[in-house]
Amino acid sequence: MDPAGKDRTTEHKARVKRLRKIIIAAVLVMLILPTVLSIVALARIGSLDKQITQLTDLIVEMNANMNLSVHESQEPVTRAAEGPTPLQERKLSASGNGTVSSDDPYEGLKKVYLTFDDGPSQYTDDILDILEDYDVKATFFVNGHEGFEAQYLRIALEGHSLGMHSYSHVYSSVYSDLDGFAEDLYQIQSLIRDITGQECKLYRFPGGSSNAVHHIPMAECIEYLDAKGIRYFDWNVSGGDALSEPHSASQIVNDVCAQVKAIDNDTVVILLHDAAGKRSTVEALPVIIEKLQAMDNVVLLPITDETEEIQHIRP
Numbered sequence: 289m290d291p292a293g294k295d296r297t298t299e300h301k302a303r304v305k306r307l308r309k310i311i312i313a314a315v316l317v318m319l320i321l322p323t324v325l326s327i328v329a330l331a332r333i334g335s336l337d338k339q340i341t342q343l344t345d346l347i348v349e350m351n352a353n354m355n356l357s358v359h360e361s362q363e364p365v366t367r368a369a370e371g372p373t374p375l376q377e378r379k380l381s382a383s384g385n386g387t388v389s390s391d392d393p394y395e396g397l398k399k400v401y402l403t404f405d406d407g408p409s410q411y412t413d414d415i416l417d418i419l420e421d422y423d424v425k426a427t428f429f430v431n432g433h434e435g436f437e438a439q440y441l442r443i444a445l446e447g448h449s450l451g452m453h454s455y456s457h458v459y460s461s462v463y464s465d466l467d468g469f470a471e472d473l474y475q476i477q478s479l480i481r482d483i484t485g486q487e488c489k490l491y492r493f494p495g496g497s498s499n500a501v502h503h504i505p506m507a508e509c510i511e512y513l514d515a516k517g518i519r520y521f522d523w524n525v526s527g528g529d530a531l532s533e534p535h536s537a538s539q540i541v542n543d544v545c546a547q548v549k550a551i552d553n554d555t556v557v558i559l560l561h562d563a564a565g566k567r568s569t570v571e572a573l574p575v576i577i578e579k580l581q582a583m584d585n586v587v588l589l590p591i592t593d594e595t596e597e598i599q600h601i602r603p
């Protein structure tokens with residue numbers, strides 16, 4: 289072959305090679321681009337989902353608090369005023385004793401229960417450290433959060449009460465139908481049992497029993513809990529720390545202390561949150577405890593079988 293012909297062949301080969309590279313690159317881009325875009329879209333959907341849940345939480349919390357202030361003149365329903373709970377009835381009939389014991393070591397005192405919803409979180413250890421410093425026991429109404437096994441266990445081991453606050457805290461699935469409610473309850477109860485060995489019998493409804501997001505009648509959920517010997521607790525004092533614009537630590541302190549002082553009830557259940565973004569709650573906690581301990585008619589306790597329920601609704 290003459291040199292010119294050889295050159296043409298080499299050039300042709302090079303062009304074919306370039307073309308092949310371009311085609312391969314184009315195919316790769318066509319394959320990779322949709323995958324990358326899908327991943328980005330999924331991540332975006334995930335974060336939007338989270339924001340929707342947080343906003344719904346906020347609305348529910350506000351509704352519950354509004355309910356509370358609208359019905360301020362009425363005492364929240366307490367079981368003691370209504371007679372024994374099904375659980376107490378079972379205990380009474382089991383013991384064959386028809387009278388409720390009256391030896392209350394805290395008689396005449398305001399029994400104040402600090403409760404933390406939505407944990408465990410990045411703040412659980414801080415909250416537990418503060419409670420330990422002040423030798424105070426509290427109650428944690430927890431959700432199912434992976435990677436926080438040590439915190440569930442620490443809550444239990446340090447003598448605080450563990451309560452269930454649903455596994456998912458997703459209103460649409462917890463309150464979709466009774467099967468969904470039962471499945472979610474089973475999940476959170478099993479999680480607590482697997483980690484701590486405790487058979488948890490305390491519950492706080494996501495959004496409270498007076499929430500406006502349920503699809504099934506709350507009466508059905510309450511009946512279901514009753515049948516399982518599980519008691520639910522709402523609150524009659526709120527720290528206001530669930531708002532999207534979180535209250536400052538001093539606002540939380542002032543709100544809580546003013547409500548505790550004003551409330552005409554021996555049982556005071558304070559709603560606080562153990563959740564991402566609730567740093568001001570952690571900052572407020574030592575001051576809340578100091579101010580409450582300085583009140584001479586107040587005792588800080590964890591919720592137990594003996595605690596009188598505070599409930600927004602009781603069908």
Ligand SMILES: [Zn+2]
Nearest residue numbers: 405406494495
């Ligand atoms: Zn919650």
